[in-house]
Amino acid sequence: MSSRRSGGRVYNGLWRLLEGIGLKNARTRWESQPPWLQRAVPPLVIAAIVIGVAWASGVTPDSGAIGLLVICYALYLLPRRIRRYAIPGTILALAILYPLLIQQTNYQRFLFTVPVFNSFPTIDTMVLIAVFAMMAVGLNMVVGYAGLLDLGYVAFYALGAYTAAWLASPHAEPIGGNFVLGGVGIPEGVGGIHVSIWIVLLAAAIVTAFGGIVIGLPTLRLRGDYLAIVTLGFGEIVAEVARNGDKETLGFDLTGGPPGINPIDPPGFGVWLSTHLGLPANFLEKSGTYINFTSLFYWSALGLLLITIFCSIRLRDSRLGRAWIAIREDEVAAAAMGIPLMRTKTWAYASGAFFGGVAGAWYGSFKQGVFPDDFYFGISVFILSMVILGGMGNVWGVVAGAAFLTYLNFEGLANISQWFNTHVLPCNAISQDPGKVVSGGCVNAPLVSTGIYGAIIVGVMLLRPEGIIPERRRQLEFETGVHDEPLMDVRHAAEE
């Protein structure tokens, strides 16, 4: 049934071809087979063709690639009821095992080189993927659920990172702030405030959520596009304060100015938990083959990401989340139904900012410092394009979009342009100027990464505005349109 519907012209042509070579009634006979067989066979046929072609062209398939395909096929065969849980479960299991696979001394043992994209991302990139996915899920609450375009999300990211820097670094030493609460990895004789990273994460989240409210309150009554510009302005202001927040420009040392604040304390569970529960006391001190500080960072970031996703889904289904979606779909109707617009929108801002703050703090402790040049408008657009690419409103889509774009940004583009330079248009790498996009016949794609995000945004908006993995409800909105022109009186209705 479904095969006929989704078949289309290629499928029909295939049947005609089979009947043409003498298989009478091939189609009706095929469709009378039991459904599981109908489902199981086509991928095998395709795989056989692909492997045959690969074998004929002298490529020996990797054991890792075949393993991955077998896993995919097994998931595909499972009944839908089980598949719903099995697919996320498998992805999660692979994500957890990933450091063990990638840090093998013999890379080819479990993993394989993908054509064009080359090797799998390193763990450093995976940490960044988790951090940016957290931010994208946070932004998705504002943009995807509540339908408020926020172009200054980098402000929350910066605020989170700077909170981590204020609470877990020697920054406060010159003004006499000496305070230790579970901080680890403090060098001898260094003062300053050193709070345990887990408390810092919570503090950063709360500070940032408060920042979201402060930014939101004066601006949320504006209509969508004005709101976007104002948030952009706030993002720029925060970035400028970060850049100018040193003694010379501001009068007191708030953000350390252009060099930023470093070092930020490494994360860790402290001595007590280390001796009693066996948790790592200080991430930076671990240097095993598999369990080293990068993989510890990765696993904790993965844990934080899972918490973020969980909260995001629970929030979406809560009363508040349904109010967000109602506002997104029709502000006037939502107000008429008794949803307090301002309060609901402010909550959207605060919750989105909350997770941005967590991500920012984690990023700060991963980089062991905050640097004002990390916070610019391009980051906001980068995160926004993750949300748009993945599918506004759909958490899984957003996470997938974040993973893909972060990978592209930190490794993928370099790999792709390297592949392009060796396979498509071979060039002389020695005459390549690293500052130029095209030099000596070589392409250096990472330099134009923002343009590529721009192209992705435009392409998605024109061709598939609901994103790659759309949320069904959002898709319908894009197809049938919504009332998104708030009336003049709505504000008064909301205030009374």
Place this chain on the structure above:
Amino acid sequence: MSTQAHAEAVAPRRRTKRPLSTYVVPGIGLTLVALVVAWLLVNLFKDWSTFLQLTFTGLTRGSLYALVALGYTLVYGILELINFAHGDVFMIGGMIAATFAIQVFDLGSNPSLSTLIPVVLVALAAAMIGCAVLNATIERVAYKPLRGAPRLVPLITAIGVSFIIENVAFVWKGPRPVSLPPNTLPTSAVFTIGTCPNCATYRWDQFFVIAVTVPVLLGLVYLVRYTRRGKAMRATAQDKDAAAMMGIDVNRTISFTFLVAGALAGAAGVIFAFYETTIQYNTGFTLGLIAFTAAVLGGIGNLAGAVLGGLLIGFIQDYNEGLSWHAPGSAWTNSIVFGILILILVFRPQGLLGEQTPEGS
């Protein structure tokens, strides 16, 4: 008409006692304005020559902002779309001008007037035509298919387009600023007030900016006020459906508006390139945002408002960067401009000259 009728209906209710809170917001706003005026006055009395000098540069910068802001306002007036890519179209205009000045005509420093004027005119024509076509192409490719989509969709698309153009310029001109030879425009004084060193000079390059801006502005006013095309633009801005019923080709009018806005951006780009003598691939982003702030300050959709807003922002920026008494300085320019944007949207969303809009109320 409708606003008047509304006012009559509301008038009797106004007589009832207004709560105190209705005075708070205008009160804060007026206090802020008063503080700024006081700050300016103190500075004027402390060092009048610097103040006057900054007024001249501010006027120059402001008229440049006004040209760019007009592009935002034109497009917003007709499509209710913040054309994010406008600042980058402006930058492309500057790049075209720089290409003509450096590569095509090979202008040296201190060129004579007889060599300079043809170069400027050719660059102006090329940049205006190029940017007009570019802007209309953007509209055709990226915005037109999204006419019926939710409001935020074209805005997001515009951001994407902005990034694409920026990177196109990056590929074209490289990461470093493109510099024209120093003193491309004569920097000698038109007139000087006071005796130096306690003096303020108005320079020829500043005059050049005004000399290009004013005719372009007058041309625009003529176009919008007195031509059939301008009438069609105004009608489309008011009500697209009604305009279509009156036989106006709405799509063509929108395309024409983008052409005009692009030409303005191109002219502004030429002025910028010749006046500042340096332009970079990302110049358009910041300048575009500042110009957008100017458009909002004056009242978006309002042509005179855009000019007023542009001039005001130009003055504010130069006073901030140059005055000696308690000026935050150039490190805070963006914060001040965006602060103004936020304050304006909070206290007077319709802008200085704007009409009541849904976000105004």
